[in-house]
Amino acid sequence: xxxxxxxxxHLIKEKRETATLKxxxxxxxxxxxxxxxxxxxxxxxxxxxxxxxQSDKGSIPDRFSAxxxxxxxxxxxxxxxxxxxxxxxxxxxxxxGLAGARDEQFFGPGTRLTVL
Amino acid sequence: xxxxxxxxxxxxVPEGENLVLNCSFTDSAIYNLQWFRQDPGKxxxxxxxIQSSQREQTSGRLNASLDKxxxxxxxxIAASQPGDSATYLCAVMEAAxxxxxxxxxxxxxxxx
Numbered sequence: 001x002x003x004x005x006x007x008x009x010h011l012i013k014e015k016r017e018t019a020t021l022k023x024x025x026x027x028x029x030x031x032x033x034x035x036x037x038x039x040x041x042x043x044x045x046x047x048x049x050x051x052x053x054q055s056d057k058g059s060i061p062d063r064f065s066a067x068x069x070x071x072x073x074x075x076x077x078x079x080x081x082x083x084x085x086x087x088x089x090x091x092x093x094x095x096x097g098l099a100g101a102r103d104e105q106f107f108g109p110g111t112r113l114t115v116l
Numbered sequence: 117x118x119x120x121x122x123x124x125x126x127x128x129v130p131e132g133e134n135l136v137l138n139c140s141f142t143d144s145a146i147y148n149l150q151w152f153r154q155d156p157g158k159x160x161x162x163x164x165x166i167q168s169s170q171r172e173q174t175s176g177r178l179n180a181s182l183d184k185x186x187x188x189x190x191x192x193i194a195a196s197q198p199g200d201s202a203t204y205l206c207a208v209m210e211a212a213x214x215x216x217x218x219x220x221x222x223x224x225x226x227x228x
Contacts, residue, residue: 042205045215056213104150105216107160
């Protein structure tokens with residue numbers, strides 16, 4: 001079965017640079033979520049999109065922005081990178097549908113971002 | 117603000133023993149609860165999803181119970197195997213919104 005695809009899998013950046021992370025949800029899933037997992041920490045919710053509209057927002061820094069495109073893939077844009085942004089970034093997807101059901105979230109393998 | 121706690125933080129058992137992992141949450145107004153497995157440096161694999169109206173879910177050797185009123189869920193893994201060694205995370209989705217709030221995880225080691 002198709003899973004959530006994230007690219008790149010690994011990314012190394014210098015401080016103050018920008019990074020773009022991509023997420024391709026499971027086919028027919030309409031909702032994507034972004035989570036950040038720092039070293040030794042549990043995943044923290046950043047932001048989610050349903051049908052290309054932002055549906056929920058968590059502890060996402062103002063330096064980060066995200067969007068969901070017409071093909072439902074999503075991109076997380078990170079600017080002015082800081083050392084503390086080094087983490088594993090997960091994308092998850094689920095099928096919400098017209099009835100608004102909030103179903104199981106399936107996670108991708110993550111993008112490991114290292115800021116030097 | 118929802119807070120999710122998992123006890124114990126780490127667990128080591130000999131192969132064949134049953135595993136009992138605990139998860140507690142402070143706000144009982146949840147929509148569902150998910151249990152995940154995470155191998156070191158890897159992604160999250162969904163194990164079980166329990167809707168707020170359910171009391172338990174089973175999948176193979178895994179059984180998860182939910183007591184929403186007391187803010188608790190327990191994951192049971194029967195007849196543990198070395199391949200079960202991983203970190204297990206529980207996460208709750210609140211009644212409003214669709215984000216998951218995670219616990220700190222329980223790191224499990226099953227010794228052959």
